[in-house]
Amino acid sequence: MNPSSTAAPPEAIWINGRPGQDVTVLDRGLQYGDGLFETMACCSGRVRFLTLHLERLRQGCARLGLRTLEAEPLRREIDAFSKQCGDATLKLIITRGAAFARGYAVSGQEEPTRILLRYRPLAPDPAAGAGVRVRLAHLRLGENPVLAGIKHLNRLEQVLARREWSDPDIAEALLFSSSGLLISGTMSNVFLVRFGRLATARLDRCGVAGVMRAAVIRTAPAAGISLEERALELSDLDDAEEIFLTNALSAIRPVRELAGRPHSVGPVTRRLQEALEPFLSGARELPGA
Amino acid sequence: MNPSSTAAPPEAIWINGRPGQDVTVLDRGLQYGDGLFETMACCSGRVRFLTLHLERLRQGCARLGLRTLEAEPLRREIDAFSKQCGDATLKLIITRGAAFARGYAVSGQEEPTRILLRYRPLAPDPAAGAGVRVRLAHLRLGENPVLAGIKHLNRLEQVLARREWSDPDIAEALLFSSSGLLISGTMSNVFLVRFGRLATARLDRCGVAGVMRAAVIRTAPAAGISLEERALELSDLDDAEEIFLTNALSAIRPVRELAGRPHSVGPVTRRLQEALEPFLSGARELPGA
Numbered sequence: 204m205n206p207s208s209t210a211a212p213p214e215a216i217w218i219n220g221r222p223g224q225d226v227t228v229l230d231r232g233l234q235y236g237d238g239l240f241e242t243m244a245c246c247s248g249r250v251r252f253l254t255l256h257l258e259r260l261r262q263g264c265a266r267l268g269l270r271t272l273e274a275e276p277l278r279r280e281i282d283a284f285s286k287q288c289g290d291a292t293l294k295l296i297i298t299r300g301a302a303f304a305r306g307y308a309v310s311g312q313e314e315p316t317r318i319l320l321r322y323r324p325l326a327p328d329p330a331a332g333a334g335v336r337v338r339l340a341h342l343r344l345g346e347n348p349v350l351a352g353i354k355h356l357n358r359l360e361q362v363l364a365r366r367e368w369s370d371p372d373i374a375e376a377l378l379f380s381s382s383g384l385l386i387s388g389t390m391s392n393v394f395l396v397r398f399g400r401l402a403t404a405r406l407d408r409c410g411v412a413g414v415m416r417a418a419v420i421r422t423a424p425a426a427g428i429s430l431e432e433r434a435l436e437l438s439d440l441d442d443a444e445e446i447f448l449t450n451a452l453s454a455i456r457p458v459r460e461l462a463g464r465p466h467s468v469g470p471v472t473r474r475l476q477e478a479l480e481p482f483l484s485g486a487r488e489l490p491g492a
Numbered sequence: 493m494n495p496s497s498t499a500a501p502p503e504a505i506w507i508n509g510r511p512g513q514d515v516t517v518l519d520r521g522l523q524y525g526d527g528l529f530e531t532m533a534c535c536s537g538r539v540r541f542l543t544l545h546l547e548r549l550r551q552g553c554a555r556l557g558l559r560t561l562e563a564e565p566l567r568r569e570i571d572a573f574s575k576q577c578g579d580a581t582l583k584l585i586i587t588r589g590a591a592f593a594r595g596y597a598v599s600g601q602e603e604p605t606r607i608l609l610r611y612r613p614l615a616p617d618p619a620a621g622a623g624v625r626v627r628l629a630h631l632r633l634g635e636n637p638v639l640a641g642i643k644h645l646n647r648l649e650q651v652l653a654r655r656e657w658s659d660p661d662i663a664e665a666l667l668f669s670s671s672g673l674l675i676s677g678t679m680s681n682v683f684l685v686r687f688g689r690l691a692t693a694r695l696d697r698c699g700v701a702g703v704m705r706a707a708v709i710r711t712a713p714a715a716g717i718s719l720e721e722r723a724l725e726l727s728d729l730d731d732a733e734e735i736f737l738t739n740a741l742s743a744i745r746p747v748r749e750l751a752g753r754p755h756s757v758g759p760v761t762r763r764l765q766e767a768l769e770p771f772l773s774g775a776r777e778l779p780g781a
């Protein structure tokens with residue numbers, strides 16, 4: 204059963220630091236998707252990789268010209284929101300705020316809107332062991348270096364790619380760019396292993412640079428695994444000895460079937476899962492963090 | 493003075509047919525930009541080119557897999573919203589509705605959200621006569637045939653292109669695609685005249701197919717002007733004898749300066765303005781409508 208297909212409303216919502224449910228229809232997040240978001244795992248009241256999430260958010264604010272939120276007050280707000288919840292899934296949305304007038308132009312006077320949502324945690328993931336079944340998406344991602352890498356609110360491509368299948372046994376679809384390069388899943392990043400070396404897609408023209416992707420990139424060297432960010436093609440998938448997906452909530456999920464072809468779950472994937480494990484509780488800092 | 497830079501809140505808002513201000517933060521319009529919009533001119537209580545707006549909306553719903561709203565009840569709602577307002581600018585937003593669960597997947601049970609906003613009308617446009625000054629945008633539009641042409645809520649590219657300038661005497665910026673083709677302005681479509689013939693950009697890979705663009709396409713033959721939708725390049729701009737912009741609110745605006753170079757407002761533009769004029773009050777149907 205795909206967990207995303209069951210109705211699961213949030214357990215709590217804060218808007219600008221206070222409990223709430225609604226935002227004005229003038230919010231530019233609604234009007235234009237003018238904002239950013241982060242989806243985070245909370246373990247025993249502690250947000251995993253919060254520093255990485257806040258750093259990506261800061262980069263996104265810079266890219267969109269959103270007033271950068273000060274990291275410390277935001278961190279305190281997230282801490283206050285999460286500390287009583289044990290394990291949970293958190294979603295943070297930051298928009299440019301309510302529009303002062305009709306039209307795309309930014310007045311510069313907008314007050315960003317902060318929305319925090321708390322959901323039940325993901326159940327322990329059996330796919331971390333056995334692996335997941337994955338398809339190839341038909342939809343191709345448009346390319347725009349200005350929007351690449353950041354987790355902005357313009358997500359129609361992901362919505363439409365996710366609508367391409369309804370089989371609950373298929374966990375994810377891999378997406379190619381309009382230039383034909385392999386980029387990511389709809390909600391995950393992709394890693395390949397060939398000759399024992401690890402590679403992941405360069406995300407300079409499209410895709411989201413995931414926090415778990417960053418965690419794997421930091422962890423691999425300490426696990427003795429060389430890693431390269433580069434342009435990946437369909438043939439790299441065909442040649443891969445191992446394929447795995449990363450996501451902030453589900454960590455590393457091996458691919459056991461791609462487009463109907465079985466794949467084996469290999470030793471490099473297992474070694475990375477073990478190397479990452481100590482950091483998943485959120486209690487230990489990543490190397491280089 | 494750029495009208496979009498002054499604070500101008502809406503005079504009225506309806507949400508799902510009733511006065512309101514807010515939507516739930518779970519609305520997929522906010523979460524993912526999962527929806528569509530239309531911006532319409534209301535003249536003496538009558539929405540101009542409403543049939544064309546509703547047709548584009550229908551196409552957008554089909555493309556996004558949004559439950560198609562029945563045209564007649566929607567038309568009646570828009571009529572009821574606009575009939576007492578004389579002249580106004582209307583904005584209609586349709587989203588997929590509140591999310592049932594976290595994640596991109598659509599449950600199919602979502603109830604679309606309808607938002608109607610009424611703003612003061614645009615002041616009579618002096619630029620319709622004298623023409624506007626226009627720049628070239630640095631940002632290039634990503635290409636995705638699945639999203640091309642429809643007026644969806646993923647508008648970060650337009651927001652960022654609009655942030656490239658603040659000079660209130662510059663009315664618009666022209667945008668190229670990542671393949672280097674001329675597509676549109678941030679909030680308008682573009683037409684060129686060469687050897688007395690009219691051309692506008694093909695919008696099969698990016699851009700929004702504007703309602704005023706459609707109105708010009710329908711009007712041109714009756715005005716004895718031949719028209720071609722085709723791939724346009726920078727050199728086509730250089731060679732153009734006349735350039736004009738179209739927008740649902742401001743109709744036809746001649747370009748009198750492009751990237752610092754003066755352009756003359758020519759006879760084909762004037763002929764089209766005259767041919768379109770009788771239809772702008774909303775009282776007469778367009779040819780072929």
